[in-house]
Amino acid sequence: MDERYSRQMRFTPIGEAGQRKLAESAVCIIGMGALGTVLANHLVRAGVGLVRIVDRDYVERSNLQRQMLYDEEDAEQGYPKAIAAERKLKRINSDVIIEAIVADATVRNIEELLDGIDMALDGTDNFETRFLLNDACFRKGIPFAYGGAVSSRGMSAMLVPGETPCLRCFIQSADNGGQTCDTIGVIAPVVDIVASYQAVEALKYLVGAAEARRTKLVTFDLWHNHHFEMKLGEPAADCPCCQLKEYPALQATEADSAVSLCGRSTVQIAGKGPLKLDQWRERLEPVAANVEQNAYLLRVQLTEGERLVLFPDGRVLVQGTDDIVRAKTIYARYIGS
Missing domain, CATH: 3.40.50.720 (NAD(P)-binding Rossmann-like Domain)
Incomplete structure (x- = not known):
């Protein structure tokens, strides 16, 4: 041994x-x-x-x-x-x-x-x-x-x-x-x-x-x-x-598409499919205050104050709010419904 x-x-x-x-x-x-x-x-x-x-x-x-x-x-x-x-x-x-x-x-x-x-x-x-x-x-x-x-x-x-x-x-x-x-x-x-x-x-x-x-x-x-x-x-x-x-x-047939992460001022949205981070960086850079990327995620600081974190598996974190309605609105505006 x-x-x-x-x-x-x-x-x-x-x-x-x-x-x-x-x-x-x-x-x-x-x-x-x-x-x-x-x-x-x-x-x-x-x-x-x-x-x-x-x-x-x-x-x-x-x-x-x-x-x-x-x-x-x-x-x-x-x-x-x-x-x-x-x-x-x-x-x-x-x-x-x-x-x-x-x-x-x-x-x-x-x-x-x-x-x-x-x-x-x-x-x-x-x-x-x-x-x-x-x-x-x-x-x-x-x-x-x-x-x-x-x-x-x-x-x-x-x-x-x-x-x-x-x-x-x-x-x-x-x-x-x-x-x-x-x-x-x-x-x-x-x-x-x-x-x-x-x-x-x-x-x-x-x-x-x-x-x-x-x-x-x-x-x-x-x-x-x-x-x-x-x-x-x-x-x-x-x-x-x-x-x-x-x-x-x-028993649930599908996880909730949007979940507020307790105490984090963050809402996680499951998304509808994989995200190609390089493509999303090009798409979001013109409308964002700042964009940072590594091999595993893309962080996007929005001009409204919130931040998006995109993962390749399709998940998106909307940081800066725990309001699910607000988070879904931001998600729809920048990622799509």
């Missing part, structure tokens, strides 16, 4: 046999923000054979305080998070297969993103996507390491189809009162702790250490020195996901 794992293999619960299991495993991390970057860093360094990373966004300076795989150059160049993370992770461990996917996880692609995966890890920043991931995991029988962090608070649980309740059993609503990292902030140590809880549960599961797995939801407030653990208990009898097998988040 590679000398890089020598200290990990000396840890008896993993050993050489566990290390081989890790090398044969595949995981998917949805969201490469604060939680996702810590998760990917741990699992790639641990030698998990394939790590698939999925994110729809690009690196900004406000990310650097807590999103550990990114640096100032990534923000200046506006690299997609999945691409910037892939570059760092390949330099950390060239033996691990890194699959970087620049995409929004939606009802249209979530199950495909989880194909061939042994477990999924939650690096998202909103409950709408978490419920989507939860429902897809429980329909496909894939374990789901849930985690959330905001302000100085964090929580985490390991959810295993057929063994534990699902996320819907103890969090019924996607409404968290509007509290996001963008509205009330977050301190980086909280992120590290939550993701470390998730990562260690992933390692336990992948090496087959079932007896060591956590069976409780852990919550804490790092600033105010609070810590609480709640037994997951039995699944809710009327749970539409793990008991009734209805999987509500997967």
